[in-house]
Structures are given as C-alpha cells and as structure tokens.
Amino acid sequence: MINTDISNAYPTNRFSIAPMLDWTDQYCRYFHRLMSKNTLLYTEMVTTGAILYGKGDYLQRDAAEHPVALQLGGSAPLDLAQAAKAGAERGFDEINLNVGCPSDRVQNGRFGACLMAEGELVGDAVKAMRDACDLPVTVKTRIGIDDLDSYEFLCDFIEKVKAQGCDTFIIHARKAWLSGLSPKQNRDVPPLDYERVYQLKRDFPELTIAINGGIKTLDECKTHLQHLDGVMLGREVYANPYILSTVDQQLFGCDKVPLTRFQVLEKMYPYIEAQLAQGVHLNRVARHMLGLFQGLPGARAWRRHLSENGHIPGSGIEVMQKAASFVHEE
Structure with a gap:
C-alpha cells in the first residue's frame, strides 16, 4: 500500500x-x-x-x-x-x-x-x-x-x-x-x-x-x-x-490537481527575482527550465530566447516573460 x-x-x-x-x-x-x-x-x-x-x-x-x-x-x-x-x-x-x-x-x-x-x-x-x-x-x-x-x-x-x-x-x-x-x-x-x-x-x-x-x-x-x-x-x-x-x-496516490506549465513558471518568478537580487545571473536558474514547454507550439522559440538572452548581465524576469509569450498551450 x-x-x-x-x-x-x-x-x-x-x-x-x-x-x-x-x-x-x-x-x-x-x-x-x-x-x-x-x-x-x-x-x-x-x-x-x-x-x-x-x-x-x-x-x-x-x-x-x-x-x-x-x-x-x-x-x-x-x-x-x-x-x-x-x-x-x-x-x-x-x-x-x-x-x-x-x-x-x-x-x-x-x-x-x-x-x-x-x-x-x-x-x-x-x-x-x-x-x-x-x-x-x-x-x-x-x-x-x-x-x-x-x-x-x-x-x-x-x-x-x-x-x-x-x-x-x-x-x-x-x-x-x-x-x-x-x-x-x-x-x-x-x-x-x-x-x-x-x-x-x-x-x-x-x-x-x-x-x-x-x-x-x-x-x-x-x-x-x-x-x-x-x-x-x-x-x-x-x-x-x-x-x-x-x-x-x-x-x-495524491489527488491534488497538477499545476499547469504556465502556473509553474509564475511560481518561479518570485524565487528568480530573489536570486537576481543576490547577484545570481538569470541563466543559472533559467537553464534548468529550458524543457518546461517541451512538445508545445513555440517551445523552440522559448528555448532560443532564453539561451540567447538569459546569460546577458542584467537580464531579468522580462526575458522569461518574453520567451513565454512565444508558447501556446494546446
């Protein structure tokens, strides 16, 4: 059991x-x-x-x-x-x-x-x-x-x-x-x-x-x-x-409804902002999230935008929000 x-x-x-x-x-x-x-x-x-x-x-x-x-x-x-x-x-x-x-x-x-x-x-x-x-x-x-x-x-x-x-x-x-x-x-x-x-x-x-x-x-x-x-x-x-x-x-065996991918992303924002405030570059967190939208339309554009912009000094939540705008849930 x-x-x-x-x-x-x-x-x-x-x-x-x-x-x-x-x-x-x-x-x-x-x-x-x-x-x-x-x-x-x-x-x-x-x-x-x-x-x-x-x-x-x-x-x-x-x-x-x-x-x-x-x-x-x-x-x-x-x-x-x-x-x-x-x-x-x-x-x-x-x-x-x-x-x-x-x-x-x-x-x-x-x-x-x-x-x-x-x-x-x-x-x-x-x-x-x-x-x-x-x-x-x-x-x-x-x-x-x-x-x-x-x-x-x-x-x-x-x-x-x-x-x-x-x-x-x-x-x-x-x-x-x-x-x-x-x-x-x-x-x-x-x-x-x-x-x-x-x-x-x-x-x-x-x-x-x-x-x-x-x-x-x-x-x-x-x-x-x-x-x-x-x-x-x-x-x-x-x-x-x-x-x-x-x-x-x-x-x-839990019955709690899973978070959607976009809900997961939203819940990451406060954490990411706290890390950025401590001097952590966005890419150190964002690189782990590249596969979040795998299989959805726009997933490649999400990955590309994060990969190209997440490492730039000063990058913030706006980079992730822009990347997410390319994705559409089916």
Missing part, C-alpha cells in the same frame, strides 16, 4: 531524481519541487574535500527543497563521517554515497564506481557516516565494473555494505567500464540489465532497492515498481521536467 501522507515522514525512495553534476543544483531542485512534493531530490555529488576544505558553500539549499538528499563523493571513512555530520547539521534528509560515477577524475580521487572493488571499505565508510549522524545512509552503485560483472560479485558487494548497516541501495542497471569509455558512453553503451536488479530484490527482500538507468516514462516506473521499492529518473527529467507534474498523482 502506498503511503500518501509522507509530508512529515522520512522520504521513501519510491521516486527520485538522480544526482548529476552541473545539473541538480539548488536552482534546479527548487524548480522540480514546485511540480512534485513527494519526489526525493538529490544534490550534485559533492566531494568530502570540497565540504571540509573548500572556500565555497557546497551545502547551500532552500528550505522548500525537502525532502532532499546529499550525495557525497569520497572514500576515507573519517572524512565521509565529518561531511555527513555537516550535511545533517545543514538539514539534509539523507546521506548518499556515490559508488557509481566512472569518470577518470573521480577514479583518481579513489571514489565513485571504482569503490565497487572495495566493498569492505565502502562498508566501513557507511558505518562511519551512520555513527556520525542520525540520517539514513544510502549507496548508489552499478551492477558491476569492468570484468567484475558477475551476479555473485554484485551480491558480495551488497553483503559487505549491508553488514555495516546500509539498508537502501539505488542500482544503476548497467555496469561501468573504468577505462575505454567516457562517462557519457557509460550511460549508454553498457547494456541495461533490469532483471539483475529485480533478482537482487528477490534475494535481499529486507533491503530497499531502487533502480536507475534508461527509464523515460511514468508507465515504465510503474512496471519497475511491481518488482522494486523505488525508481530514479535522470536525464529524462532534465529534458522534459514537466513529467514531474503528475508524479504525486500517479506514483504516490
């Missing part, structure tokens, strides 16, 4: 939006939250070094973003513990460890997908983070790496991390090639194996298992939810963010 009243409870992983570098920043999350109150949002991956030693505020968020998880990148248990504690103090709802990113830069820092080969270290990191804060600690990973891609290898990894208290895993249903493929190719070239993730849930029924990778529609989400506890969408939401408008109704 779906829990339709989760406003005061810890967010489930029933539906979430993947953490992605250069995408799921605070502006993107605020925009997405307007369309779905129940979707679990994630930050971009933030390294422990950035949190502990960086000069910027890498934990910036708006109170309206809840429920929101902080995804960490790192491998040193002590550093991860300190970063998790910092995330808890800043009001995040979950700490997630990245064990899925295959980029060379990430590997050189000894975190991301390469950690699948070090299950005991990941387990130690999970324990350290759980000891340091009261938040749920989850792991996002792949089904394998390079030639370590057997089902037995995946189960062994899960067992080692589970033993240290992790009870929630988000599985990208592709393995990662740590050399020979770019991060972009690793999102498309290795074949998807949804059945392997389904089998993982059958063999570990006590765990919360969510699936990620290649999912594009809410109907596909419903199919996966017949086998698993949760679904995570990634780039499809960026290309077509309005898919979120019926998530609460279709996946969480």
Whole structure:
C-alpha cells in the first residue's frame, strides 16, 4: 500500500531524481519541487574535500527543497563521517554515497564506481557516516565494473555494505567500464540489465532497492515498481521536467490537481527575482527550465530566447516573460 501522507515522514525512495553534476543544483531542485512534493531530490555529488576544505558553500539549499538528499563523493571513512555530520547539521534528509560515477577524475580521487572493488571499505565508510549522524545512509552503485560483472560479485558487494548497516541501495542497471569509455558512453553503451536488479530484490527482500538507468516514462516506473521499492529518473527529467507534474498523482496516490506549465513558471518568478537580487545571473536558474514547454507550439522559440538572452548581465524576469509569450498551450 502506498503511503500518501509522507509530508512529515522520512522520504521513501519510491521516486527520485538522480544526482548529476552541473545539473541538480539548488536552482534546479527548487524548480522540480514546485511540480512534485513527494519526489526525493538529490544534490550534485559533492566531494568530502570540497565540504571540509573548500572556500565555497557546497551545502547551500532552500528550505522548500525537502525532502532532499546529499550525495557525497569520497572514500576515507573519517572524512565521509565529518561531511555527513555537516550535511545533517545543514538539514539534509539523507546521506548518499556515490559508488557509481566512472569518470577518470573521480577514479583518481579513489571514489565513485571504482569503490565497487572495495566493498569492505565502502562498508566501513557507511558505518562511519551512520555513527556520525542520525540520517539514513544510502549507496548508489552499478551492477558491476569492468570484468567484475558477475551476479555473485554484485551480491558480495551488497553483503559487505549491508553488514555495516546500509539498508537502501539505488542500482544503476548497467555496469561501468573504468577505462575505454567516457562517462557519457557509460550511460549508454553498457547494456541495461533490469532483471539483475529485480533478482537482487528477490534475494535481499529486507533491503530497499531502487533502480536507475534508461527509464523515460511514468508507465515504465510503474512496471519497475511491481518488482522494486523505488525508481530514479535522470536525464529524462532534465529534458522534459514537466513529467514531474503528475508524479504525486500517479506514483504516490495524491489527488491534488497538477499545476499547469504556465502556473509553474509564475511560481518561479518570485524565487528568480530573489536570486537576481543576490547577484545570481538569470541563466543559472533559467537553464534548468529550458524543457518546461517541451512538445508545445513555440517551445523552440522559448528555448532560443532564453539561451540567447538569459546569460546577458542584467537580464531579468522580462526575458522569461518574453520567451513565454512565444508558447501556446494546446
């Protein structure tokens, strides 16, 4: 049975939006939250070094973003513990460890997908983070790496991390090639194996298992939810963010009428004006909204006007209003 009243409870992983570098920043999350109150949002991956030693505020968020998880990148248990504690103090709802990113830069820092080969270290990191804060600690990973891609290898990894208290895993249903493929190719070239993730849930029924990778529609989400506890969408939401408008109704059983695309836009204006007043350039927010009118007449003109004018210093709400004037709802 779906829990339709989760406003005061810890967010489930029933539906979430993947953490992605250069995408799921605070502006993107605020925009997405307007369309779905129940979707679990994630930050971009933030390294422990950035949190502990960086000069910027890498934990910036708006109170309206809840429920929101902080995804960490790192491998040193002590550093991860300190970063998790910092995330808890800043009001995040979950700490997630990245064990899925295959980029060379990430590997050189000894975190991301390469950690699948070090299950005991990941387990130690999970324990350290759980000891340091009261938040749920989850792991996002792949089904394998390079030639370590057997089902037995995946189960062994899960067992080692589970033993240290992790009870929630988000599985990208592709393995990662740590050399020979770019991060972009690793999102498309290795074949998807949804059945392997389904089998993982059958063999570990006590765990919360969510699936990620290649999912594009809410109907596909419903199919996966017949086998698993949760679904995570990634780039499809960026290309077509309005898919979120019926998530609460279709996946969480809510009966509230969705906002129209233009209502979403109107609700963004006060937020954008507040950001502009703080010196944020319009494009930093507007770039996340380019796909809002996808499929409608005038959507291309909307994107073009924002792209050509949103980066100009001093651009304001009038640019968005002009761009929106090209769009016509069917």
